[in-house]
Amino acid sequence: MPPTKVKSADPAATPKRQHKADAKAAAHPHAKPRPLTRIQREKQDVILEAALEVFSVHGFRGATIDQIAEVAGMSKPNLLYYFPRKEEIHRRLMAALLETWLAPLQSMDADGDPFPEIRSYIRRKLEMARDFPRESRLFANEMLQGAPRIIEMIEVDLKNLVDEKAKVLLTWMDQGKLARTDPYHLIFSIWATTQHYADFDVQVRAVLGSGRNGEGRFEDAARYLEQLFLYGLTPRPKA
Amino acid sequence: MPPTKVKSADPAATPKRQHKADAKAAAHPHAKPRPLTRIQREKQDVILEAALEVFSVHGFRGATIDQIAEVAGMSKPNLLYYFPRKEEIHRRLMAALLETWLAPLQSMDADGDPFPEIRSYIRRKLEMARDFPRESRLFANEMLQGAPRIIEMIEVDLKNLVDEKAKVLLTWMDQGKLARTDPYHLIFSIWATTQHYADFDVQVRAVLGSGRNGEGRFEDAARYLEQLFLYGLTPRPKA
DNA sequence: GGAAATTTTGACCAGTTGGAAAAATGTTAG
């Protein structure tokens, strides 16, 4: 082994002091974990908000605790008092995100008719791209990196949900209410087209220019996408 | 001004030694910049390849020179000999990327018919997502960060190209060969749906599962997208 | 009001990071 560069392979081996709250909880596993104080709740929210801002732009590695602390308006050690590890902040963010992210697809109703359902799914996803662009970028950032921190959730929860909805789409196709096509790629295309307006926002703005165009881009996108998917997925008599 | 944290506001103020080649070039601005040696060309390629690997996953801030050097199989100072700054590596990568990236749209031919042209544009973009996923991710990473290092190129070259092709699409629509719709969002939707297969590859794989499904995903995507855009953009008699 | 608990601060630390300097080693054209 070359003595020059030894990258500590086992970070968990480092003996690290426990966070106060953690230490206490560990001491009495059955004791109620003492409900969070007002300040704790507030500060944690401020920190998570700041972390969203920073992580969504620079990704996990590119973001620094100092940066997050600055955005959150507190000192680094103070921030570390609430979240003893950088990873912990990111984990919390991702956990909350996943739920929000799956909700719109979840509410696609098998008992409804395909076009209203698909249209309102597109609408909701587009609204999320408009109203929560940072969340979208945080998610995209994690994906680009290979989703190291949420891969299980993707493989289990997300996969199950998509499998379920793919079945719904197939049923609609069998009933002749929807053009026969690949339901998985159909879902992918809705994700892609809607999230594009959050993740590639700079590009969209730059191309549309800052004139009248750029302003109404979400409405225009909604109109365009509805037309594309409505016409694109209307069943046709076989050639 | 709080004396606590002063982040050096002017990094350019730091007196930095010039790279040998640069220094020479600066000394004799008219002298031929001495053609690159074989080794220089080879090593630069190796470095750019390694940098693509690393930057495309971690973004500019998240990537380290050490990492790139390791992937490139050389020491950090040795790498720095070829590219004296981290930013320079990234710049070179982005410059090369932009060209490659615009090519498929450029070749959309106004004299052709809309559906063959659009179909082959989709095909080419999908092939790029399959064959150059790292390039796609590098681009996506830059976008997520607000494209700080390529914003002018986006605002000028890309915008001009898209404006031009949007006109082509409008012409086709006027001729009744293509459904009347927003040409800009049409282009966005092609970008989004095709690049999705590179940028969100983990997710796509996870959802499709590793079975037969995952393998043929690019062919399936091609079929699905062709259908979506063909049907979705076929002109209709007005309601 | 005061003891106990919580929150904040400031000083500190070891490892990493981008980069500099110079010496040592290769390569190549004459």
Added chain:
DNA sequence: CTAACATTTTTCCAACTGGTCAAAATTTCC
């Protein structure tokens, strides 16, 4: 073969990084 040049290695550095710790300041609860 050798001088001039190109390349690589070794050593080093200051700034930044994630994180620790004890003490000080503040809040909470009786």
